[in-house]
Amino acid sequence: MxxxxxxxxxxxxxxxVLPNDTNTLNNLMGGRLLHxxxxxxxxSAQKHCNRIVVTASVDNVSFKHPVKLGDVISxxxxxxxxxxxxxxxxxxxxxQNIPSGTKIRSNEAFYTFVAIDQNGRTITVPQLVPxxxxxxxxxxxxxxxxxxxxxxxxxxxxxxxxxxxxxxKEVVKD
Ligand SMILES: CC(C)(COP(=O)(O)OP(=O)(O)OC[C@H]1O[C@@H](n2cnc3c(N)ncnc32)[C@H](O)[C@@H]1OP(=O)(O)O)[C@@H](O)C(=O)NCCC(=O)NCCS
Numbered sequence: 001m002x003x004x005x006x007x008x009x010x011x012x013x014x015x016x017v018l019p020n021d022t023n024t025l026n027n028l029m030g031g032r033l034l035h036x037x038x039x040x041x042x043x044s045a046q047k048h049c050n051r052i053v054v055t056a057s058v059d060n061v062s063f064k065h066p067v068k069l070g071d072v073i074s075x076x077x078x079x080x081x082x083x084x085x086x087x088x089x090x091x092x093x094x095x096q097n098i099p100s101g102t103k104i105r106s107n108e109a110f111y112t113f114v115a116i117d118q119n120g121r122t123i124t125v126p127q128l129v130p131x132x133x134x135x136x137x138x139x140x141x142x143x144x145x146x147x148x149x150x151x152x153x154x155x156x157x158x159x160x161x162x163x164x165x166x167x168x169k170e171v172v173k174d
Pocket of ligand 1: 055083084085086087114122155
C-alpha cells in the first residue's frame with residue numbers, strides 16, 4: 001500500500017473576479033465560486049491519487065461575505081484523508097481586495113473525490129500521512145464527516161455509523 005504526505009497535495013488556485021463572474025450587484029456568483037473550488041479540489045485530489053478523479057460529493061458550503069468584482073480569489077486545497085477509493089479534500093477560500101489591502105476568509109468546504117481508471121472503475125488510492133497538528137486533527141475528524149455524508153447520501157445506515165455514535169455518546173456524557 002503506497003502512502004503520501006498531506007502537504008504533497010497542497011494546491012493554491014488564484015482567480016480574478018471579472019464582470020462575467022458576477023451578478024447585477026457586482027458580487028461573485030456562488031455557482032462560479034463552487035466551480036473554481038471543484039477545480040482546485042480536483043487538482044489536489046489528483047496530486048494525491050496520481051489518477052483521474054471524479055467529484056462524489058460536496059459538503060455544505062456557506063457564503064459568509066459577498067466577494068466583489070475586481071477581488072482576487074485564492075483557493076487553498078489539501079487532501080485531509082484517503083479512504084479506500086476516495087479522498088476528502090479541504091478547501092479554504094480567501095478574497096483579497098488589492099487596492100484596499102483587505103483579505104478575508106470567505107468560505108470553507110470539504111469535497112470528496114473518487115479515483116477511477118480508464119474504464120471508469122473505482123481504484124484504490126494511496127493512504128495519506130498527516131504530519132502537522134492541524135493535519136492530524138482534520139485526519140481524525142474525517143471519519144465522522146465521511147459517515148455523515150454517506151448517511152445523507154443513503155449509502156450508510158445510522159446504526160452502522162460507529163464514529164458518529166461514539167461522538168454523540170461523548171457529547172451526551174459531557
Ligand atoms: C462517485 C462514483 C464513482 C461512486 O461510484 P459507486 O458505484 O457509487 O461506488 P461505491 O458505492 O462503490 O463507492 C465508491 C467510493 O465512493 C464513495 N462515495 C460514494 N458516494 C459518495 C458520496 N455521496 N459522498 C462521499 N463519498 C461517496 C464511497 O464511500 C466509496 O469510497 P471508498 O472506496 O473510499 O470507501 C459514482 O457515483 C460516479 O461516477 N458518480 C458521478 C461522478 C461525476 O460525474 N462527478 C461529477 C458530477 S457533475
